[in-house]
Amino acid sequence: MNPISETRFSSPVLDWFKVVFYVVVCRRRPSRYLWWKALGFRIVGALGIYERKHMSFLSSVLPADGAFIDVGAHYGVYTRFLLRRAAEAGIVYAFEPHPEVFRSLERQFADRSNCRLFRVALSSQRRRDLSLQTPKLRGVVPEPALAYLAPSDDEASSKVEVAGLDDFASVMNRLDFIKVDVEGGELEFLAGATQTVGRHRPLILFECADLEAKYEAIEAYASGLSYRLCGLDERGRLKPVSPQDTLSSDANFYLVPAEHAVLRS
Numbered sequence: 001m002n003p004i005s006e007t008r009f010s011s012p013v014l015d016w017f018k019v020v021f022y023v024v025v026c027r028r029r030p031s032r033y034l035w036w037k038a039l040g041f042r043i044v045g046a047l048g049i050y051e052r053k054h055m056s057f058l059s060s061v062l063p064a065d066g067a068f069i070d071v072g073a074h075y076g077v078y079t080r081f082l083l084r085r086a087a088e089a090g091i092v093y094a095f096e097p098h099p100e101v102f103r104s105l106e107r108q109f110a111d112r113s114n115c116r117l118f119r120v121a122l123s124s125q126r127r128r129d130l131s132l133q134t135p136k137l138r139g140v141v142p143e144p145a146l147a148y149l150a151p152s153d154d155e156a157s158s159k160v161e162v163a164g165l166d167d168f169a170s171v172m173n174r175l176d177f178i179k180v181d182v183e184g185g186e187l188e189f190l191a192g193a194t195q196t197v198g199r200h201r202p203l204i205l206f207e208c209a210d211l212e213a214k215y216e217a218i219e220a221y222a223s224g225l226s227y228r229l230c231g232l233d234e235r236g237r238l239k240p241v242s243p244q245d246t247l248s249s250d251a252n253f254y255l256v257p258a259e260h261a262v263l264r265s
Contacts, residue, residue: 232252
């Protein structure tokens with residue numbers, strides 16, 4: 001639940017473009033900037049260029065009509081992709097705590113009968129003492145993609161509902177896949193999802209910008225549940241992740257059940 005450095009994966013040119021766009025086009029209005037961001041993500045999702053390597057891999061391994069979870073759904077690129085895989089017989093559960101971003105998800109998916117939306121931050125357990133902190137890119141642009149949970153004693157701060165995935169076990173009869181993007185809270189999320197993961201054995205895709213610092217803890221979690229820590233190589237094929245691989249330019253990794261067919265292919 002601590003902010004993490006995105007330096008290794010950020011582009012200074014893109015960062016400064018966002019600053020100029022926010023100041024000149026959006027006139028420093030956060031709501032206008034977030035509207036443009038939502039539109040941008042809709043476009044890159046529709047064009048199939050967002051995390052193309054991972055989308056291609058998942059298209060080859062996720063079951064049709066499956067049950068999927070999008071944790072840290074943001075503007076819904078993965079949610080929309082997973083809904084296409086789920087089709088009419090499957091279901092997608094999307095979790096997003098940021099209020100403005102969540103409203104964008106509601107506008108896109110609230111009328112979908114097989115999509116359930118939760119304005120909840122998933123962590124290790126239910127808590128009432130945390131707020132969602134939204135950093136400002138270059139000290140100027142509010143960037144909800146980097147929002148993180150932090151303790152707050154400020155009564156005026158925006159508190160957020162925090163729970164563990166295990167708290168939602170009663171609504172899930174099946175689970176095939178979890179995508180996790182929680183800005184540094186990966187270990188806390190996994191701790192709060194242990195029973196669900198152990199029961200359903202889903203494939204898990206998680207973003208982790210500082211895996212070198214968390215490698216031993218995540219590897220221990222994986223081993224305890226008979227999972228394998230993996231990544232994708234340059235050709236989009238699954239491969240085991242060693243400590244030497246943690247500085248990869250790709251911050252997305254997989255936890256794969258040892259019995260999963262993809263490990264035998």
